[in-house]
Structure formats: structure tokens, C-alpha cells
Amino acid sequence: MRSLLNRLAWITSIGMFLVLIMGTLVTKTGSSAGCGKDWPLCNGKFIPDYTLSSLIEYSHRFVTGIEGFLVLGVFILVILKFKQRDAIIYASSALFFTIVQAVLGALAVQWPQSAPVLALHFGFSLLAFVSTLLLALVLQDAKLIAGNKRAASTPKTITAGFRRLVWFTWVYCYVVVYVGAFVRHTNSSGGCVGWPLCNGELVPEITGAQGIVFVHRLAALALFGLIAMIAYSAKGNKQGERNHFVTQWSFYLVSMQVLSGAFVTFALGTGWYLTAGMIHALIIACLFGALSYLGVLVRSKSN
Known part of the structure; x- marks a missing residue:
């Protein structure tokens, strides 16, 4: 089970890194308005009409949605099967920051946001990525877990x-x-x-x-x-x-x-x-x- 959970954690971490980079692409290309003010739909459609900006924005939303389910799944497995303090902390923080950055993204679509608030979106996405990365590392190497006997000696x-x-x-x-x-x-x-x-x-x-x-x-x-x-x-x-x-x-x-x-x-x-x-x-x-x-x-x- 631990080996399976570790592989899933690495997949989740790579996915969160992809979400982070895709979010940067949305900002850099000015595609944040590519789906209008609709969320989670794109211009009122589940599969939007093709435009470059809508494709970039909706792809980011789609990958973020899949990543959200992965983070939730890893969190549940860690709580149920791997009851280590550090692993629970990182899984919980990954879930928390994933939710926060998703909510900020939705709010940015629905209502105009100031530059300071929009900048936080990238910051929370970065914290979500780091949380999944540390979780994967902790699951892979028990020596990283604080308080483990090997580290203490x-x-x-x-x-x-x-x-x-x-x-x-x-x-x-x-x-x-x-x-x-x-x-x-x-x-x-x-x-x-x-x-x-x-x-x-x-x-x-x-x-x-x-x-x-x-x-x-x-x-x-x-x-x-x-x-x-x-x-x-x-x-x-x-x-x-x-x-x-x-x-x-x-x-x-x-x-x-x-x-x-x-x-x-x-x-x-x-x-x-x-x-x-x-x-x-x-x-x-x-x-x-x-x-x-x-x-x-x-x-x-x-x-």
C-alpha cells in the first residue's frame, strides 16, 4: 500500500507542478478572460468553442479539476492507511492550498480582483505544489519524517x-x-x-x-x-x-x-x-x- 501511495503522491506532485505552470501560461498570454465570467463552465458550455484563449484557460481548469480529485484521494489514503504526523500535515496542507487557489481562481473569474490578490493565486499554487512534493518525499524516504528513530540516533x-x-x-x-x-x-x-x-x-x-x-x-x-x-x-x-x-x-x-x-x-x-x-x-x-x-x-x- 505504501508503494502505491508513494507513486500516487508523485503523480499528484507532478500534476500540481503542471497546474502551476499552466496558470503562469494563462497569465502570460492574457487568457484569464478566455471563458468569460462563467465558472466552472466556459462561456456557458461544458466544451467551449475553440479559441486560443478559451483553450488555454479551460485546459487549466480541466487539469486543476483532475488534480483536485488526486489531492483529495491522496489525503484520504494518508489519513486511513499511513498515520504518520508529517505525511498527514503535508497531505492536509496540499488539500487546503488546492482549495484556496481554486476558490481564488473562481473569484477572479466572477469579479475583478486587485493585483495584490491575483498575485496570491500563484503563491498559494506554489504552496500546494510544495506540499505535494514534500508528501511524496516523506512517503519515499522514512528518514525525512521528524522524530524517526534513525534520525534521532x-x-x-x-x-x-x-x-x-x-x-x-x-x-x-x-x-x-x-x-x-x-x-x-x-x-x-x-x-x-x-x-x-x-x-x-x-x-x-x-x-x-x-x-x-x-x-x-x-x-x-x-x-x-x-x-x-x-x-x-x-x-x-x-x-x-x-x-x-x-x-x-x-x-x-x-x-x-x-x-x-x-x-x-x-x-x-x-x-x-x-x-x-x-x-x-x-x-x-x-x-x-x-x-x-x-x-x-x-x-x-x-x-
Whole structure:
């Protein structure tokens, strides 16, 4: 049963990642109004007439619906068959955030929403994805479950300071993600032309779209610095092979995220803009997942 549940959890996690990316595609292509103000139907139909915007929007709704049933099924199986505290927490949070992001999506269709509220939609989708990812990892590897005997007998080599740094970076990364989503939903991407300078200035005037993009760049730079500190600390101390591997990949991913942000800037007004934006969203989802995994690894092993 555990093997079957683990496979189902991985399928659910991959599905949630697909929902996340498809949601980004809806936003980037301006397809959120592709089904009008109808929900869950599309322009009053179960199978809508073909237009590109309706196809993108309705495909996102369809996949989200299937994913919702998968999340619910995994949640029920975990509660009934796998009564481990961490697994129950992750299954419950996956179900909660899936419901929240679905409700926000429905509300956005029915009534106009402000950019700050719309940005939360991506943030909750990201939390739903991370919850399914951690659930799959916990089911696959019992050593990840807090309080397990094997972990308790392992020498404590991770300092409390390192653990606090990891979790602070995790929270801060979510803030950076939110600001990035806010940039998209306010259509501010063109506020800064050029990279790394903003409209030819090192520190431009912090107003309007220019200010929003510049604040996001500063926040992303600080995130790069924090993850570099984590990678350096893990390399200089005996943090464990698994932790060192995840910190390395976190640093690779944040480096790629910075470069993909530059790609988005240079692609403005070209046919590459959509591709650049999708790559940017894909990498940040992977980075947030890696930081979440690292947080679980260090949670129960600090001095």
C-alpha cells in the first residue's frame, strides 16, 4: 500500500507542478478572460468553442479539476492507511492550498480582483505544489519524517544558526515570489529596460512600474546572497551529504533564476518573451521546492 501511495503522491506532485505552470501560461498570454465570467463552465458550455484563449484557460481548469480529485484521494489514503504526523500535515496542507487557489481562481473569474490578490493565486499554487512534493518525499524516504528513530540516533551536526538561516531564506523566497507575481499582474515587466541597470541607472526613481520591477530585482539579489550563504555554510561544515547536495542545487537554481530574469528583460517586445517568462516561473518553482526540502532535512537535526 505504501508503494502505491508513494507513486500516487508523485503523480499528484507532478500534476500540481503542471497546474502551476499552466496558470503562469494563462497569465502570460492574457487568457484569464478566455471563458468569460462563467465558472466552472466556459462561456456557458461544458466544451467551449475553440479559441486560443478559451483553450488555454479551460485546459487549466480541466487539469486543476483532475488534480483536485488526486489531492483529495491522496489525503484520504494518508489519513486511513499511513498515520504518520508529517505525511498527514503535508497531505492536509496540499488539500487546503488546492482549495484556496481554486476558490481564488473562481473569484477572479466572477469579479475583478486587485493585483495584490491575483498575485496570491500563484503563491498559494506554489504552496500546494510544495506540499505535494514534500508528501511524496516523506512517503519515499522514512528518514525525512521528524522524530524517526534513525534520525534521532544520527549525530547532530547541523547548528541552530544554519537551520534558522534556511527557514528565513525559505520565507523570504516566498516574499520574492509574491513580488514577482505582483510584477506580472500589474503588467510592470517593461518598467526597467536593460539589465543589470534599470533604464540606464544603477538606482532609478522608485515610482510606478519602474519602482516595482527595481524592488523585485533588489529582492532577488538579496535572495541570491542568502542562498550563497547557505551553500557556503553547508560546504564549510559537516551538514550531511544529502543537505550538501540540496544546497548546491539551490545555489545552481537561484543562479539560473537570476539569468532567466535577465532573459525576461532582454526578451521584452520579442517573440521570446513568453518562453522567457515560462522558464522564469519554472525555475522559481523548482528553487522553492528545493528550499522546502532543505527545510525538512534540517528541521529535526539542529543543536
